Amino acid sequence: TESTSPDSNAFVFCVSVVEGLALLDLGVSPYSGAIFHETPLIIYLFHFLIEYAEFVFMITDVLTAVALYLAIQDFNKVVFKKQKFLIELDKYAPDVAELIQTPMEMHYIPLKVALFYLLNPYTVMSCVAKSTCAINNTVIAFFILATIKGSAFLSAVFLALATYQSLYPLTLFAPALLYLLQREFIPIKLKSKSFWLYTMQYTALYLCSLVVIICLSFFLLNSWDFIPSVYGFILSVPDLTPNIGLFWYFFAEMFEHFSLFFICVFQINVFFYTIPLAIKLKEHPVFFMFVQIAVISIFKSYPTVGDIALYMAFLPVWSHLYRFLRNIFILSCVLVVCSLLFPVLWHLWIYAGSANSNFYYAITLAFNIGQILLISDYFYAFLRREYYLTHGLHLTRQDGTEAMLVLK
Amino acid sequence: MPRPCWARPWCDGGRQGLTLPAVSHYRLFPKALGRLVAALGVQELHLALTQGFWRTRTWGQPPLQAPAGAELWVWFQPTVMDVDKAWKELSNILSGIFCASLNFIDSTNTVTPTASFKPLGLANGTDHHLLRYAVLPREVVCTENLTPWKKLLPCGSKAGLAVLLKAERLFHSSYHSQAVHIRPICRDASCLAVSWELRQTLTVVFDTFSSGQGKKDWSLFKMFSRTLTDACPLASQSKVYVDISPKNKEKELLEVTPTPASVYEAIVQGDKRTYAVYDLLSPSLFNTSRSLNVQLKWKRPQDSSELPTPVLHAQRYVSGYGLQTGEISTLIYNTHPYRAFPVILLETVPWYLRLYVHTLTIITKGKENKPSYIHYQPAQDRRRPHLLEMLIQLPANSITKITIQFERALLKWTEYTPDPNHGFYVSSSVLSALVPSVIAMKDVDVEQSPLFTSLFPSSDGSSYFVRLYTEPLLVNLPTPDFSMPYNVICLTCTVVAVCYGSFYNLLTRTFHVEEPTRGGLAKRLANIIRKFRGVPPL
Numbered sequence: 001t002e003s004t005s006p007d008s009n010a011f012v013f014c015v016s017v018v019e020g021l022a023l024l025d026l027g028v029s030p031y032s033g034a035i036f037h038e039t040p041l042i043i044y045l046f047h048f049l050i051e052y053a054e055f056v057f058m059i060t061d062v063l064t065a066v067a068l069y070l071a072i073q074d075f076n077k078v079v080f081k082k083q084k085f086l087i088e089l090d091k092y093a094p095d096v097a098e099l100i101q102t103p104m105e106m107h108y109i110p111l112k113v114a115l116f117y118l119l120n121p122y123t124v125m126s127c128v129a130k131s132t133c134a135i136n137n138t139v140i141a142f143f144i145l146a147t148i149k150g151s152a153f154l155s156a157v158f159l160a161l162a163t164y165q166s167l168y169p170l171t172l173f174a175p176a177l178l179y180l181l182q183r184e185f186i187p188i189k190l191k192s193k194s195f196w197l198y199t200m201q202y203t204a205l206y207l208c209s210l211v212v213i214i215c216l217s218f219f220l221l222n223s224w225d226f227i228p229s230v231y232g233f234i235l236s237v238p239d240l241t242p243n244i245g246l247f248w249y250f251f252a253e254m255f256e257h258f259s260l261f262f263i264c265v266f267q268i269n270v271f272f273y274t275i276p277l278a279i280k281l282k283e284h285p286v287f288f289m290f291v292q293i294a295v296i297s298i299f300k301s302y303p304t305v306g307d308i309a310l311y312m313a314f315l316p317v318w319s320h321l322y323r324f325l326r327n328i329f330i331l332s333c334v335l336v337v338c339s340l341l342f343p344v345l346w347h348l349w350i351y352a353g354s355a356n357s358n359f360y361y362a363i364t365l366a367f368n369i370g371q372i373l374l375i376s377d378y379f380y381a382f383l384r385r386e387y388y389l390t391h392g393l394h395l396t397r398q399d400g401t402e403a404m405l406v407l408k
Numbered sequence: 409m410p411r412p413c414w415a416r417p418w419c420d421g422g423r424q425g426l427t428l429p430a431v432s433h434y435r436l437f438p439k440a441l442g443r444l445v446a447a448l449g450v451q452e453l454h455l456a457l458t459q460g461f462w463r464t465r466t467w468g469q470p471p472l473q474a475p476a477g478a479e480l481w482v483w484f485q486p487t488v489m490d491v492d493k494a495w496k497e498l499s500n501i502l503s504g505i506f507c508a509s510l511n512f513i514d515s516t517n518t519v520t521p522t523a524s525f526k527p528l529g530l531a532n533g534t535d536h537h538l539l540r541y542a543v544l545p546r547e548v549v550c551t552e553n554l555t556p557w558k559k560l561l562p563c564g565s566k567a568g569l570a571v572l573l574k575a576e577r578l579f580h581s582s583y584h585s586q587a588v589h590i591r592p593i594c595r596d597a598s599c600l601a602v603s604w605e606l607r608q609t610l611t612v613v614f615d616t617f618s619s620g621q622g623k624k625d626w627s628l629f630k631m632f633s634r635t636l637t638d639a640c641p642l643a644s645q646s647k648v649y650v651d652i653s654p655k656n657k658e659k660e661l662l663e664v665t666p667t668p669a670s671v672y673e674a675i676v677q678g679d680k681r682t683y684a685v686y687d688l689l690s691p692s693l694f695n696t697s698r699s700l701n702v703q704l705k706w707k708r709p710q711d712s713s714e715l716p717t718p719v720l721h722a723q724r725y726v727s728g729y730g731l732q733t734g735e736i737s738t739l740i741y742n743t744h745p746y747r748a749f750p751v752i753l754l755e756t757v758p759w760y761l762r763l764y765v766h767t768l769t770i771i772t773k774g775k776e777n778k779p780s781y782i783h784y785q786p787a788q789d790r791r792r793p794h795l796l797e798m799l800i801q802l803p804a805n806s807i808t809k810i811t812i813q814f815e816r817a818l819l820k821w822t823e824y825t826p827d828p829n830h831g832f833y834v835s836s837s838v839l840s841a842l843v844p845s846v847i848a849m850k851d852v853d854v855e856q857s858p859l860f861t862s863l864f865p866s867s868d869g870s871s872y873f874v875r876l877y878t879e880p881l882l883v884n885l886p887t888p889d890f891s892m893p894y895n896v897i898c899l900t901c902t903v904v905a906v907c908y909g910s911f912y913n914l915l916t917r918t919f920h921v922e923e924p925t926r927g928g929l930a931k932r933l934a935n936i937i938r939k940f941r942g943v944p945p946l
Contacts, residue, residue, distance in 0.1 A: 015764065018766050019764050019765065019766050021766070022764075022765050022766035023765065023784075023786065026765065026782060026784050028784055028785070028786065032785070032786055032788070033786025033787060033788065034759065034762065034786065034787055034788055034789045035762055035764070035786065238789045238790070239789065239817070240817070240818045240819070240820065241817065241818060242818060242886075246900050246903060246904070248818070249888060249896055249900070250896060250897065250900040251820065252818055252819070252820055252821055252888045252896075253820075253821050253888055253889075253892060253893040253896040253897065254820070254893070254897065255822075255893065256820075256822055266904075269904060269908075273911060276911075276915045276916075277911075277915065279915075280914075280915050295907075298907070299904075299907075349731075349886070350730050350731045350732050350886060351729065351730035351731075351732075353731075356887075356889055357818075357886065357887070357888045357889055358889050358892065361896070365899055365900070365903055368903050369903055369906060372903070372906055372907040372910065373906070373910070376907070376910035376911060376914060379910075379911075379914050380914060383914060383919065384919065387918075387919040395921055405919050405920070405921060405922070406919070406920060406922050407913060407914070407917045407918070407919060407920075408917055408918070408919075408920045
């Protein structure tokens with residue numbers, strides 16, 4: 001009953017939780033219908049907290065911000081230590097002094113991250129709409145905190161919780177593993193025994209916690225109904241309610257014959273960037289995590305603005321890349337304008353009747369292109385900075401003139 | 409009063425239910441239906457095809473109401489193993505027999521009510537899993553549905569009362585409902601044997617006022633452009649009943665010609681009614697003229713005919729604006745001055761209108777009214793509709809308002825009807841109640857009472873069974889653009905490809921310092937042209 005716009009999406013509405021509780025009161029399984037697609041732990045949590053729902057969501061947002069603050073604080077220390085180590089080893093080129101991050105500029109980054117998350121209009125909208133995406137964000141933030149602090153057990157538990165909530169954080173297993181390996185100083189070589197030992201340990205922890213959580217859910221409602229209702233729903237996309245993602249209109253207009261094929265393609269699309277990114281970014285697992293979270297938020301089956309708020313909170317961590325970003329102005333304009341146009345065109349289509357679905361769909365396309373180009377811009381800037389760090393800032397060609405750097 | 413199982417010889421301890429006789433006499437019973445009933449293990453079948461909506465407040469209580477469109481409800485015998493399969497076959501076969509699109513009945517519009525639609529014939533135990541109910545509100549009824557219905561009659565439309573049933577007059581009406589009811593009944597009062605009963609009903613409301621030059625007089629010839637000439641030779645009973653109940657205790661308000669041979673008084677639906685009876689089988693009827701043309705003339709001009717307000721009536725509407733959400737409201741009126749009674753409300757809502765049961769509110773006289781029984785089965789996308797059944801107590805002289813909110817889903821473009829902006833129909837909700845009768849009804853002799861009063865079994869004289877239907881609703885859904893499938897696929901795949909392309913570039917390529925190249929052919933040509941122009945080379 002809070003929804004007036006689809007940005008916060010039917011899938012994650014608090015309304016669906018209220019509906020699930022009402023169905024339980026009537027003696028019907030909440031998963032026998034098509035409205036409730038939350039996990040049993042959420043229904044258990046809200047069984048006690050439904051009267052204080054607003055406070056719950058405010059507290060989760062604050063917890064997310066605090067977790068991100070602590071995580072980035074620790075991360076900065078790690079980055080600084082690594083930087084110092086590499087400078088001492090003379091791995092950096094001599095003229096890159098201006099690219100090195102100083103403690104002064106890194107001091108305010110954790111606070112900026114926390115504020116970026118809390119003051120983001122997307123977060124505020126998500127909180128007002130009481131979207132359960134906020135709870136997902138909290139779990140992922142705690143997972144990031146646990147990973148950066150180095151606790152493999154907590155990291156595995158939170159990752160299992162995040163995967164249990166919405167399948168896609170499964171892909172964050174790779175960056176977490178890479179980070180923990182780096183922290184334990186285990187070299188990432190396929191022949192190394194300690195590498196495999198640690199990987200097996202972490203995988204076992206993760207899978208065991210996942211199994212425990214799923215069995216716990218079974219005992220809460222005494223049925224396995226929640227598996228097709230939660231995970232089947234995420235994977236097979238039966239609900240075409242308009243949201244800010246790409247899936248809904250695509251499958252509304254898809255020919256029946258190809259529906260299954262394209263569902264598989266779209267779902268694989270979320271998961272298959274993991275391995276190439278792991279190979280390319282194995283030295284920089286936190287950036288890998290950022291890119292992976294962004295890919296999940298853009299390509300998941302029911303994206304909401306809350307997911308976007310999470311990866312945007314990380315942008316201050318890469319503020320030193322600003323000088324290498326190529327299209328930041330136009331992309332931020334695109335994102336701002338599209339965010340403003342979403343409710344307008346939604347109203348025109350659904351309430352005023354003077355536009356049709358294509359208008360809203362066009363803004364969806366533009367918004368997603370904006371997000372994709374933002375992420376790839378940051379990725380480009382990151383890689384470029386790494387190149388400059390090792391090869392020097394002022395590059396010259398063989399004949400001494402100033403060089404151009406291209407991606408070949 | 410239903411007799412206990414052990415007293416009935418055809419009931420074997422309730423384990424196998426009724427042992428219904430196989431249909432073997434096709435002299436009167438149509439073979440198509442007989443074979444159908446036997447092959448699919450049907451215990452009771454009720455099919456109604458209706459055009460129009462019965463206006464209870466202006467026309468009074470309907471004798472037998474049916475929802476707009478096609479309604480089919482069937483009780484299967486306990487011996488049927490796969491009820492869904494039998495249901496599918498049954499609807500397809502009936503679709504062929506009645507030339508109606510009953511083959512569109514599938515799991516998305518079939519429900520299994522738990523409290524409404526109890527068997528009307530003999531039944532031994534009621535496991536509601538053997539019941540199926542479906543309504544097709546969009547179904548149009550026309551001549552080609554009437555013809556097979558008439559063919560089921562033993563005399564067809566060649567003799568008896570059915571000669572009146574000509575399509576061109578019957579469909580010039582405000583309401584047209586034809587129904588077929590098959591059920592097992594006791595062969596006689598001692599109930600030693602069971603027979604199959606096939607009952608065909610046709611309810612038509614003619615608007616003679618608008619077609620009769622402003623007068624409300626009617627005659628068979630004016631209504632049907634035909635008169636009755638003889639009874640069907642196969643009929644054991646062939647009677648015409650004309651309701652001549654005096655209003656406000658005044659006699660001589662109307663006049664019926666020819667003078668009826670007998671007058672029958674009964675209490676029908678809680679009302680004392682007087683019927684003029686014309687028995688087509690009595691030889692004295694056709695003495696004076698070869699044909700019977702019953703005429704009714706009003707002695708005085710009728711002033712705003714005040715039919716008594718029915719004790720129970722209801723209306724339903726959808727409210728809200730925009731294409732996202734809406735609210736269904738049902739108003740149930742109990743106009744009985746001092747008696748309260750419960751009513752069972754059955755609502756079937758298609759899956760694409762997602763009901764929020766936590767928004768269900770029932771308000772009577774300003775206070776919340778909690779139903780004593782709720783059965784709610786939520787819908788599953790593309791598989792089954794919502795089913796909401798409630799037992800609500802209606803206080804005397806009250807209006808009860810039941811509201812529930814819903815959200816409209818966006819469907820796949822192939823799931824819309826060819827005219828998507830017409831909207832989608834929500835079938836009528838069903839209200840079943842034992843309405844307390846204003847006048848006490850004494851136990852009537854089933855044999856003597858007219859057939860139109862004996863469909864619903866009555867357990868005692870103080871109340872009568874009523875089944876009402878509310879209006880069907882028309883709801884608009886948001887539509888995608890139907891001309892755009894290729895465009896959408898291309899554009900969305902382009903966006904995904906942009907991501908793939910950018911990431912591919914960044915992941916597989918590395919940075920290199922650009923070496924000056926000699927330049928390709930195009931560059932050299934361009935340099936030559938620039939040299940001529942006097943501009944520095946590239």
